[in-house]
Amino acid sequence: MPYRPTLEFLLYDWLHVEQLSGRPHFADHSRETFDAVLDTCERIAREKYAPFNRTVDIEEPRFDGEKVILPKATHEAHDAYAASGMLSAAQDYDIGGMQLPYTVEAAANSFFAMASVSIGSGMLTVGNANLLLEHGTELQRKVFALNEFSGRWSGTMALSEPQAGSSLSDVATRAVPDGDDFESDALGPRYRLTGNKMWISAGEHELAENIVHLVLAKIPGPDGRLIPGTKGISLFIVPKWLVEVESPHPGPLPGGEGENGSVPVTVTLGARNDVALAGLNHKLGWRGTTNTLLNFGEGRYPVRGGAGAIGYLVGRPHEGLHCMFHMMNEARIGVGTAAVMLGMAGYEASLDYARNRPQGRPVGPAGKDPSQPQVRIIEHADVKRMLLAQKSLCEGGLALELYCARLVDEQHTGNAQEADDARLLLEVLTPIAKSWPSEWCLEANSLAIQVHGGYGYTRDFPVEQYWRDNRLNMIHEGTHGIQAADLLGRKVLMEGGKGLDLLAQRMQATIARAQHHPSLAEQAHALGEALQQVQAATRAAWSTANPGEALANAVPYMQAFGHAVVAWLWLDVAAAVLVAGQDDPASQGRLYAARYFYRYELPKIGAWLQVAASRDPTCAQMPEAAF
Numbered sequence: 001m002p003y004r005p006t007l008e009f010l011l012y013d014w015l016h017v018e019q020l021s022g023r024p025h026f027a028d029h030s031r032e033t034f035d036a037v038l039d040t041c042e043r044i045a046r047e048k049y050a051p052f053n054r055t056v057d058i059e060e061p062r063f064d065g066e067k068v069i070l071p072k073a074t075h076e077a078h079d080a081y082a083a084s085g086m087l088s089a090a091q092d093y094d095i096g097g098m099q100l101p102y103t104v105e106a107a108a109n110s111f112f113a114m115a116s117v118s119i120g121s122g123m124l125t126v127g128n129a130n131l132l133l134e135h136g137t138e139l140q141r142k143v144f145a146l147n148e149f150s151g152r153w154s155g156t157m158a159l160s161e162p163q164a165g166s167s168l169s170d171v172a173t174r175a176v177p178d179g180d181d182f183e184s185d186a187l188g189p190r191y192r193l194t195g196n197k198m199w200i201s202a203g204e205h206e207l208a209e210n211i212v213h214l215v216l217a218k219i220p221g222p223d224g225r226l227i228p229g230t231k232g233i234s235l236f237i238v239p240k241w242l243v244e245v246e247s248p249h250p251g252p253l254p255g256g257e258g259e260n261g262s263v264p265v266t267v268t269l270g271a272r273n274d275v276a277l278a279g280l281n282h283k284l285g286w287r288g289t290t291n292t293l294l295n296f297g298e299g300r301y302p303v304r305g306g307a308g309a310i311g312y313l314v315g316r317p318h319e320g321l322h323c324m325f326h327m328m329n330e331a332r333i334g335v336g337t338a339a340v341m342l343g344m345a346g347y348e349a350s351l352d353y354a355r356n357r358p359q360g361r362p363v364g365p366a367g368k369d370p371s372q373p374q375v376r377i378i379e380h381a382d383v384k385r386m387l388l389a390q391k392s393l394c395e396g397g398l399a400l401e402l403y404c405a406r407l408v409d410e411q412h413t414g415n416a417q418e419a420d421d422a423r424l425l426l427e428v429l430t431p432i433a434k435s436w437p438s439e440w441c442l443e444a445n446s447l448a449i450q451v452h453g454g455y456g457y458t459r460d461f462p463v464e465q466y467w468r469d470n471r472l473n474m475i476h477e478g479t480h481g482i483q484a485a486d487l488l489g490r491k492v493l494m495e496g497g498k499g500l501d502l503l504a505q506r507m508q509a510t511i512a513r514a515q516h517h518p519s520l521a522e523q524a525h526a527l528g529e530a531l532q533q534v535q536a537a538t539r540a541a542w543s544t545a546n547p548g549e550a551l552a553n554a555v556p557y558m559q560a561f562g563h564a565v566v567a568w569l570w571l572d573v574a575a576a577v578l579v580a581g582q583d584d585p586a587s588q589g590r591l592y593a594a595r596y597f598y599r600y601e602l603p604k605i606g607a608w609l610q611v612a613a614s615r616d617p618t619c620a621q622m623p624e625a626a627f
Contacts (some may be wrong), residue, residue: 003114003344004042005586007107010399014576015406020101025413034104040084041108043190048077049115049343056118056288056298057465059123061205063280068290070204073334075414077119078207082151087122087129102412106337106405110398117469118288123334124202128214131327132237135315137188142265143245144212144237154208158197158215158238167480168321169229173197173296175236175311180284185279186245192236192308193217194297197279199476203292204240204277210269211240214327215311216320217298223547227318235320236311236484238296240269243302274309276300285468297419329426331477332434333404340397343441346448346466347390353452353461354387356379377451386451392593392601396566397437399573424499427466427505428491430566433482436562437479438473445470484554488612491549492538493510500538503565507531510572517578520589523571528562530602533609540613549615557612558606567602570594 002462011017011034018031052073055402059071091106112121116612129148132141147153164170178185193215197203204211215238218226226232246266274297281291298309316325358374363381366372377383407429410422445467449456456463492500507527514524516518537557541550574594576585610616 003293003348004038004045006395006398007038007110009576009586009590010402010573011103011107011593013580014399014573016102017101017103017406020103020409020413021569023413025099029100033591037089037098037100037104037108038111041086041111044077044080044084045111045115048073049082049112049119051538052077053116053118054459054462054465056116058287060282060287061290062282063204063277068277070205070207070288070290072400074119074288075207081121082584084400087126087151088149095146096149102408102525103402103405106333107402109334110337112343113338114345117342118286118290118339120202120289122151122154123331123338125153125155126155127327127330128157128212130330131214131323132314134326135235135323136237139186139187139245139265140237142314143187143243143267144239144602147267148212151412152208153210153212153385154202154205155212156200156203156214157159157324157329157331158200158203158213159324160199161196162198162293166479168216168233171195171216171218171233172226174226175217175219175234176308177263178306178308178310187237187243188312188314191217191219191236191311191313192306193236193298193306193311197285197294199281199295199478200292200294201286201289203290203294205290208353209601210243210565213238213240213275213294214314214324216324217311218318230321231318233320234317234464235314235323237314238275238309238311238398239273242273242310244268244270246546258394267585269304272301274299274301274303275317284471285465328477329430332483333401335473336397336404336435336476339403339437339470340394340401342470342473343390343394343397343437343444344464346445346463347387347394349461349463349466350389350390350448350451350456351378353455354383383451386447388593389597389600390447391589391596392570393440393444395573395590395593397441397595400429400433400436403569404429421502424495424502427494427501428487428499431487431491431558432562432565434477435474435480435483435558436566438470439559440562442467442470442474480555480558484558487549488541488554490553493542500535504531504535507564507568510575511569514571514575517575520571520574523567523574523594526598526602527564527567527571530567530605533605534561534564541615544615546615548620549617551610552620556608560608562611563602563605563608570597595621 008029012031018034020026021029052071055071055073062069085098086108088095088097089100089108089602090102093099094164109121125148129145132145138146145481148155159168160169161173163172173193175191175193176192178192193216197215197509215236216233217236218232219234221227276295278293279293281293294491299307303310354377357377359377360374361372362375362379407422407426411419411426414422438464445463448463449467452461452463455461458464514520541557571594574591
């Protein structure tokens with residue numbers, strides 16, 4: 001089944017996204033404008049991305065000593081994406097945006113992830129700019145964020161270091177005030193940074209005029225030593241090229257007269273900042289995206305006036321991690337969506353292969369006759385199992401990501417109660433939105449290879465690349481273990497468990513609606529039992545109030561939690577299918593996928609929750625020498 005009808009069903013028949021047009025913020029939009037955006041992105045993805053997915057996988061980025069070389073196709077795809085306006089699609093009109101719902105923006109961007117996730121669609125640039133809108137000064141927003149939204153500049157986030165991957169408390173990059181007059185710079189308090197950052201996606205390239213690095217670093221305390229732990233971390237804007245601002249007087253963003261008026265700002269590029277590419281990381285997948293080791297302040301591009309790369313403080317000192325989480329949480333939903341779409345690409349490829357590949361004969365007496373013609377492999381029950389598994393995992397993951405995107409719109413444009421509810425639900429669901437698709441849509445990619453048989457393991461077919469590209473998603477923007485610790489160690493406990501209680505209420509409401517449909521009674525009952533299991537395991541895991549015991553099995557807990565969430569969404573989608581009253585093949589497929597998830601996937605949660613609830617010590621107590 002083609003992807004577009006699936007996307008439209010979830011947007012319009014399930015989430016009823018066109019109803020957002022009734023809110024003042026989205027009043028200029030309608031389903032017609034939403035469809036026009038989807039049409040444009042689908043076309044660009046089909047013409048500029050999909051034909052070159054294998055090209056960017058083979059022709060990896062290379063460094064000639066001065067600049068990074070990327071295929072021509074990457075430049076053309078980047079230019080087409082920037083020209084489409086999608087970098088600022090969800091931003092307000094007064095800063096050049098389309099003022100689209102984030103749900104529609106996320107849906108439109110899914111076409112690019114499916115066509116070539118490795119070429120990319122500006123996820124980090126948009127997240128970087130959004131962070132600056134939230135935490136930067138007015139001039140930082142005008143100079144950096146607006147140029148990123150326009151596509152003139154691109155953005156990164158520079159967190160990890162060679163010696164400190166996920167352990168941000170061990171960040172060693174230093175930032176010191178740039179002289180006695182450092183607070184006089186119009187762009188904010190100016191610092192000199194020295195240190196190294198590792199695994200920085202899009203950290204060096206020639207796709208944009210400038211690259212805006214958001215860098216975590218520590219400011220020495222009064223005694224000259226770095227403050228240990230995450231409390232010492234601050235956030236800095238460190239551009240590849242320094243900027244010259246002709247009208248450096250802070251003022252409101254563009255948008256009218258008086259308090260909403262604008263001070264004109266003209267920005268030109270100045271000298272090269274002391275940010276140097278130390279090397280390119282060569283990855284299993286996502287080979288079309290530059291992944292870099294960057295040196296800050298090593299002296300390769302010395303900046304007049306002192307040693308170190310110039311950086312401008314974002315927010316207040318020592319609150320860098322708080323600011324950065326704004327970008328990290330946004331990126332986690334983006335990572336989940338990328339994982340879903342790679343799974344979806346593999347599903348469509350394996351479905352097409354299964355419909356066209358003849359092999360074997362039916363089970364039974366007739367199948368023993370070698371003179372009978374072979375059947376297409378989609379006629380074999382086990383191949384149907386693998387296809388149905390992919391469908392249920394990928395479409396369930398897509399529902400999860402679109403639901404989270406809808407919550408973002410509720411948080412920004414709903415009434416006070418709706419906004420707060422959306423905030424709480426996003427807190428709980430963000431670890432799931434990142435982790436669940438990155439594990440289970442990767443499994444879907446593995447099944448896509450299996451459907452192809454030996455051919456799937458070769459580069460003659462695209463499914464091996466989809467698997468390689470997807471394998472990264474369990475790692476970047478916070479590994480599985482980090483997401484699990486965040487979920488069980490913080491999110492389900494925050495505000496007295498209010499977010500978890502709200503999620504349970506939403507699940508119960510779906511169960512109540514589903515019970516009006518006799519064909520969904522089995523699933524409704526199973527979801528009710530799963531919810532009780534998750535709630536009981538949460539209490540049991542923390543019954544001793546010992547974090548070491550509670551979190552030892554956080555990943556199995558998260559796996560079960562994610563399966564319960566996706567089961568809930570599948571039940572909600574199935575109810576929407578029945579309400580729509582459609583009996584076409586696509587509707588039947590959704591009901592079968594929901595049934596598959598409940599009968600084959602949801603029963604797995606018992607084993608996962610058992611080790612979490614019992615605080616099983618097997619892994620924690622394993623002696624190192626015994627390995």
